[in-house]
Amino acid sequence: MTKEENEKRLQKLKDIVxxxxxxxGSYQFYDADGTIIYVGKAKSLKRRVSSYFHKEVDxxxxxxxxxxxxxxxxxxxxxxxxxxxxxxxxxxxxxxxYNVLLKDGKTYPSICVTKEEFPRVFKTRVINxxxxxYFGPYSNVASMYAVxxxxxxxxxxxxxxxxxxxxxxxxxxxxxxxxxxLHNCYGPCVGKQTKESYLDSIxxxxxxxxxxxxxxxxxxxxxxxxxxERLEFEEAEILKQQYLLVRNYCAKSEVVSHxxxxxxxxxxxNDDVDKMAFINYMHVANGSINxxxxxxxxxxxxxxxxxxxxxxIPQIRERFGSEAKEIVVPFELEWNMGDITFTxxxxxxxxxxxxxxxxxxxxxxxxxxxxxxxxxPEQKTTRLMKELQQVLGMKKMPYQIECFDxxxxxxxxxxxxxxxxxxxxxSKKDYRKYIIKTVVxxxxxxxxxxxxxxxxxxxxxxxxxxxxxxxxxxxxGQMEVVRQVVEDELHLDIAIAGLAKDDKHRTNELxxxxxxxxxxxxxxxxxxxxxTRIQDEVHRYxxxxxxxxxxxxxxxxxxxxxxxxxxxxxxxxLTHFKTVKRIREADIEEVKAVIGAKKGELLxxxxxxx
Numbered sequence: 001m002t003k004e005e006n007e008k009r010l011q012k013l014k015d016i017v018x019x020x021x022x023x024x025g026s027y028q029f030y031d032a033d034g035t036i037i038y039v040g041k042a043k044s045l046k047r048r049v050s051s052y053f054h055k056e057v058d059x060x061x062x063x064x065x066x067x068x069x070x071x072x073x074x075x076x077x078x079x080x081x082x083x084x085x086x087x088x089x090x091x092x093x094x095x096x097x098y099n100v101l102l103k104d105g106k107t108y109p110s111i112c113v114t115k116e117e118f119p120r121v122f123k124t125r126v127i128n129x130x131x132x133x134y135f136g137p138y139s140n141v142a143s144m145y146a147v148x149x150x151x152x153x154x155x156x157x158x159x160x161x162x163x164x165x166x167x168x169x170x171x172x173x174x175x176x177x178x179x180x181x182l183h184n185c186y187g188p189c190v191g192k193q194t195k196e197s198y199l200d201s202i203x204x205x206x207x208x209x210x211x212x213x214x215x216x217x218x219x220x221x222x223x224x225x226x227x228x229e230r231l232e233f234e235e236a237e238i239l240k241q242q243y244l245l246v247r248n249y250c251a252k253s254e255v256v257s258h259x260x261x262x263x264x265x266x267x268x269x270n271d272d273v274d275k276m277a278f279i280n281y282m283h284v285a286n287g288s289i290n291x292x293x294x295x296x297x298x299x300x301x302x303x304x305x306x307x308x309x310x311x312x313i314p315q316i317r318e319r320f321g322s323e324a325k326e327i328v329v330p331f332e333l334e335w336n337m338g339d340i341t342f343t344x345x346x347x348x349x350x351x352x353x354x355x356x357x358x359x360x361x362x363x364x365x366x367x368x369x370x371x372x373x374x375x376x377p378e379q380k381t382t383r384l385m386k387e388l389q390q391v392l393g394m395k396k397m398p399y400q401i402e403c404f405d406x407x408x409x410x411x412x413x414x415x416x417x418x419x420x421x422x423x424x425x426x427s428k429k430d431y432r433k434y435i436i437k438t439v440v441x442x443x444x445x446x447x448x449x450x451x452x453x454x455x456x457x458x459x460x461x462x463x464x465x466x467x468x469x470x471x472x473x474x475x476x477g478q479m480e481v482v483r484q485v486v487e488d489e490l491h492l493d494i495a496i497a498g499l500a501k502d503d504k505h506r507t508n509e510l511x512x513x514x515x516x517x518x519x520x521x522x523x524x525x526x527x528x529x530x531x532t533r534i535q536d537e538v539h540r541y542x543x544x545x546x547x548x549x550x551x552x553x554x555x556x557x558x559x560x561x562x563x564x565x566x567x568x569x570x571x572x573x574l575t576h577f578k579t580v581k582r583i584r585e586a587d588i589e590e591v592k593a594v595i596g597a598k599k600g601e602l603l604x605x606x607x608x609x610x
Contacts, residue, residue, distance in 0.1 A: 009070060014053060016072045020046040023076050026086040029098075030071040037068055038098040038301075041087035041311075043334070045074050061301040065098050081338045084314045100308060101298035102315065108293075109144060110136030111209060118164040118188055118195070119202050121157045123148060135209040137293060151208060154242045155201035156185050164189055208246070212285060217246045260284055263343075265328040265353045266313060268305050269361035272390065275299045277308050278368075280361035281316045283324065284353060291320055292357075294364040310335050328354050381424040387527050388469075391519055392512050394495055398469040399423060404455075404482075405473045405538040406436075406447045407546035414439060415549060416451040417542030420467070421534055433545045445481045448472070452485045456492060466494060473535055475500035475509075476516045483514060499535050507532050562606045569595050573603075583607065 022044040029038040042048030112124045114132040138144035174189040186193035220243040227236035265282040283291040345351040385397045401421045408414035414436035420427045439446045472478040479498040498511040510519045577583045584607045592600030
């Protein structure tokens, strides 16, 4: 698209915006092909849509969206609630490219109550609303099995797939199965249980699935008392057992006071690395949480938490069929949803519920990460590299990381080591050892400069790919001397970070930039642990090299300092004489017999000071 064409496109869009009303509604953006690429809602259509075309829009993804818009349409509605619902229905219908993506966990099971003449109750992962009424989905499968077990113990609905009808039962078309003889079914297929009684049980089961267990408990207790008063003790005993089962289930499931009734709770947890948001939903009825689920949302144009939660609440409430008039949220929402009240609790039971919802969202985030990284181990390393890129503000993801460390004792046997990590994993074939050549005495700064200079000068000569990030084992001083070599001398563009230690010699800070500043990162985070592992590895590598070099000096003998006596000659002498003392005490002819006349004469003169 030429500059003139783009200006013409923008002018057309601005003309549409100028004529838009300042009323609530939904707007739709179209691309060049006439496809809806974004659906939004607004309290004031004109003000909201015009904000996309302001020069100060700084979100990159929003700029990309605006560059794709070729036409705008809108629908005016009466209330803000209608705008929310309209946006929700249009997103479902058109699935626009730039709208937030809901990953609703369709593989989680639900409980289905079929629409048959004699309904069945069972778990399923396939949703077909024409065939029955669905409760769930259940992210906690154990809680789903618990409520299913309660329903089957209390009401004993049929588990067979027979096409039961009253006409077929009268004709005797069916026979009892093993479940009837095991007392797991009351036998409606042969008229042992009337249709009215069966359907009454199913209605009570639905109330339990909705979370109204206290009401069902009270109902069973009243019926039990009525049967006892009529001296129908067998029926009263059956109702008593049902009542006890429901009461026991209530005691296990109740987590808040029963004074809290019929409210929805929403919380949001973010994953900034993957641009994901996790919205947890809980419904509380009669003092117990009867529905709880966490939804994943993939941000497309960096929506705020407020925007995301405002969009998600109508979707989730419609999904679960909630009609609660009070919604607990973690922060204030500007939108008005009819007669619904938004509560931001500061203390008490509702605050406890909000904290519980947030905790479930965080746990879901951790579990999801563990599952995905177990299936794809490379995902963890990519996530850590992305996170490191983000916290340091780097232009590219740090795939290759190098770290240096010096080792010496009062300047003696001065050495250094360089470790290389690729994809957050050690690449040991690229490790390098250095013997300090130009520095006299214990000067860590000068030693570090020598090693860095030698390392990257050679890599430049050989055309070897340079690292994305260089980590120094030290604070601001080490970072500055390394920068002088990398940037001022070699003119290389390599990001430099430093790991500084506290007074107890424990790594506690990550430094970056010039002048260096402390990067905000928790020391117990996974990324900080990964960086300290790199630091520990370079320590180990440098110290091991220094120890080996020092050990070789410690085992040197007088033979090592005699010119002309090499390793093989030394080995032959020690094999024959065992010690230097015996060589000195031996006869010259005996020495010559072992290593030859010329070397024997030379050795004799050196050992005896001649």
